[in-house]
Amino acid sequence: MTLRQGLLVLSAALLGPASVVAQDHPGATAYREVCQLCHGAAGRGDIAPPLVPLGFDADYVLAVVREGYGQMPPISTRELSDDQVRQAVGYLAALGAAPAPQAAGSSYDGPRTPEGQPDLNGIWQVVNAAAWDIRPHNAQDGVPAGLGVVENGGIPYQAWAAEQQEANYANRFEADPVRQCFLPGVPRITYMPFPFRILQTPDHVVITYEFAHATRIIYTDGSPHPLPNDFWMGDSRGHWEGDTLVVDTTHFNGRTWFDAAGNFHSDALHVVERYTPLTPYHLDYEVTIEDPNVFTRPWTMRMPIYRRMEDGLRLLDYDCVDFILQSMTAPEGAAR
Numbered sequence: 131m132t133l134r135q136g137l138l139v140l141s142a143a144l145l146g147p148a149s150v151v152a153q154d155h156p157g158a159t160a161y162r163e164v165c166q167l168c169h170g171a172a173g174r175g176d177i178a179p180p181l182v183p184l185g186f187d188a189d190y191v192l193a194v195v196r197e198g199y200g201q202m203p204p205i206s207t208r209e210l211s212d213d214q215v216r217q218a219v220g221y222l223a224a225l226g227a228a229p230a231p232q233a234a235g236s237s238y239d240g241p242r243t244p245e246g247q248p249d250l251n252g253i254w255q256v257v258n259a260a261a262w263d264i265r266p267h268n269a270q271d272g273v274p275a276g277l278g279v280v281e282n283g284g285i286p287y288q289a290w291a292a293e294q295q296e297a298n299y300a301n302r303f304e305a306d307p308v309r310q311c312f313l314p315g316v317p318r319i320t321y322m323p324f325p326f327r328i329l330q331t332p333d334h335v336v337i338t339y340e341f342a343h344a345t346r347i348i349y350t351d352g353s354p355h356p357l358p359n360d361f362w363m364g365d366s367r368g369h370w371e372g373d374t375l376v377v378d379t380t381h382f383n384g385r386t387w388f389d390a391a392g393n394f395h396s397d398a399l400h401v402v403e404r405y406t407p408l409t410p411y412h413l414d415y416e417v418t419i420e421d422p423n424v425f426t427r428p429w430t431m432r433m434p435i436y437r438r439m440e441d442g443l444r445l446l447d448y449d450c451v452d453f454i455l456q457s458m459t460a461p462e463g464a465a466r
């Protein structure tokens with residue numbers, strides 16, 4: 131058995147069932163608390179060289195840690211016990227043991243991050259008519275027809291809320307918050323007809339949207355929602371269930387809509403999004419909506435999200451404040 135095979139066996143023993151991903155490895159904490167400062171997240175290297183793939187055995191690493199090595203200072207048993215160092219070595223070995231185990235029931239076999247999660251980095255876009263109306267609707271001037279994205283029938287509005295939605299629809303050109311250049315909220319930002327970029331790190335997923343420079347920082351570090359507060363885009367906390375990124379968003383200010391047709395919610399909105407990569411080029415996007423102030427039960431939307439494939443593609447600028455200022459200051463009768 132080679133050294134590397136030995137490490138793989140060791141790490142497999144530490145990992146337990148193959149479905150446990152490297153980030154949950156018992157040595158991950160020791161690594162993050164002490165070694166990550168210099169060797170970078172997931173052993174990818176920072177001010178010190180990368181440690182993945184790990185070309186050393188545990189005894190050698192232990193000696194380096196205790197005695198120091200060149201620029202690396204010695205680390206005492208008070209900071210990390212021998213067992214903790216060995217566990218950190220197991221973690222590094224697990225990170226290097228690519229490809230990561232596939233989650234049960236997953237059909238995804240595309241690229242993965244060093245932590246073993248599907249690599250979602252890149253530019254994505256929804257291609258449908260949900261931004262105009264999430265329900266099935268006919269075409270109108272400037273509005274493409276759509277089959278709707280709401281699953282299992284219509285939106286379960288309470289009686290008063292169904293009337294409110296109709297009033298919103300009648301006043302949509304004045305009342306739609308997006309027409310006043312407010313942030314679209316979640317999930318509307320996802321299916322605006324603009325691209326967005328996903329940036330994935332071991333403990334955050336950041337989504338930057340071309341529309342109005344909107345940004346979401348989705349914390350995947352296990353931290354809870356903050357104390358009561360309200361945000362246009364809510365507060366997003368994520369975790370991975372197998373290959374699915376599950377994002378829980380609350381703390382909305384209640385002033386956003388779901389679309390340009392007046393479908394709405396209150397500040398009690400609770401959104402759970404599930405991003406599941408099916409291929410490297412498309413995600414299944416499922417959203418569960420809960421809002422006991424407005425709906426009689428939770429309901430879901432579902433649609434694909436597509437990877438944009440153009441060479442050299444980047445997010446451009448859509449600054450709607452600028453357009454509103456221009457139209458306010460344009461001389462009477464000027465061409466728009």
Ligand code: HEC
Pocket residue numbers: 161164165166167168169177178179181186191194195199200201202203205210215218
């Ligand atoms: C204060 C920064 C720092 C910390 C903390 C640190 N290292 Fe290092 N480590 C370094 C530097 C710098 C080097 C490269 C030294 C050189 O080549 O001169 C290094 C090198 C190494 C090497 C390679 C030795 C070789 O033979 O090439 C190993 C293995 C290693 N570190 C493991 C660890 C582990 C495990 C931890 C956590 C328990 C850790 N290090 C914590 C800075 C650090």
